[in-house]
Amino acid sequence: xxxRIFAYGTLMSGQVNHDLLAGAPCLGPHxxxxxxxxxxxxxxxxxxxxxxxAVAGEVYRIDGATLRRLDELEEYPRLxxxxxxxxPYGGTWVYHYRGGIQGCQVIRSGDWRELTRDRRSVRAGAxxxxxxxxxRAVRQAxxxxxxx
Numbered sequence: 691x692x693x694r695i696f697a698y699g700t701l702m703s704g705q706v707n708h709d710l711l712a713g714a715p716c717l718g719p720h721x722x723x724x725x726x727x728x729x730x731x732x733x734x735x736x737x738x739x740x741x742x743x744a745v746a747g748e749v750y751r752i753d754g755a756t757l758r759r760l761d762e763l764e765e766y767p768r769l770x771x772x773x774x775x776x777x778p779y780g781g782t783w784v785y786h787y788r789g790g791i792q793g794c795q796v797i798r799s800g801d802w803r804e805l806t807r808d809r810r811s812v813r814a815g816a817x818x819x820x821x822x823x824x825x826r827a828v829r830q831a832x833x834x835x836x837x838x
Contacts, residue, residue, distance in 0.1 A: 693757050694782035696720060696775060698728070698747035699735040699802045701760070706733075710759055717749040717779040721800070728802065729787065729794040735802045736787025736794070739773065745800040749779050757783075 694717065700707040703716065727741030737745055752760070764770040770785040797805065 691754050693752050693754070694777070694779055695750050695752050695757070695760065696722070696747050696777065696782045696784040697750060698737055698745050698784070700733075701750075702748050702803065705802075705806070707763065710763060711750050711752065711756065714750045714752045714756060717751055719746070720749050720777045720779075720782075721746050722775060722784070726786075726800070728797040728800050729791050730797055730805060731787070731789075731791075731794055735797065736770075736789065736791065737784060738787050738791060743796075743798065743800040746803070749777050749782055751779075760785075 695701075695711075697708075697711070699705065701711055702708060722745045724742050724744040725740070726743050726745050727738045728743055728745050729736045729738060760766075761772075764785045766772060766785065769787070769789055771788055772783045773786050774781050775784050776782070
């Protein structure tokens with residue numbers, strides 16, 4: 691069975707976790723309805739339901755095994771939930787953040803890539819290239835699981 695997933699952060703092309711979507715066709719870019727708030731959580735973003743921001747990203751077609759790997763990365767359903775949104779490609783899953791957001795910077799543009807574009811910025815370089823502890827541990831487990 692195939693699913694569609696809306697990638698708005700580190701899963702997008704050119705981002706640190708994009709390799710988890712290897713082989714998944716990108717159906718195209720998409721911007722959500724203006725119904726969310728996007729937060730900078732440090733090395734990854736969190737989309738939160740409610741708000742007035744249209745979030746930019748990409749839609750991919752994935753299989754069930756890839757969805758399960760992404761669920762593990764996103765610590766679904768504990769840290770992130772999944773919400774079905776409408777896109778030009780059909781109903782599409784988006785991961786929405788359930789953790790604490792107090793003190794986190796709002797990404798008003800709704801575009802995570804804006805934080806990673808500036809090649810002169812040390813902070814942007816860190817966001818582009820460094821996996822946080824959550825990502826590092828989960829990715830290691832995913833690699834071990836896929837090899838076994």
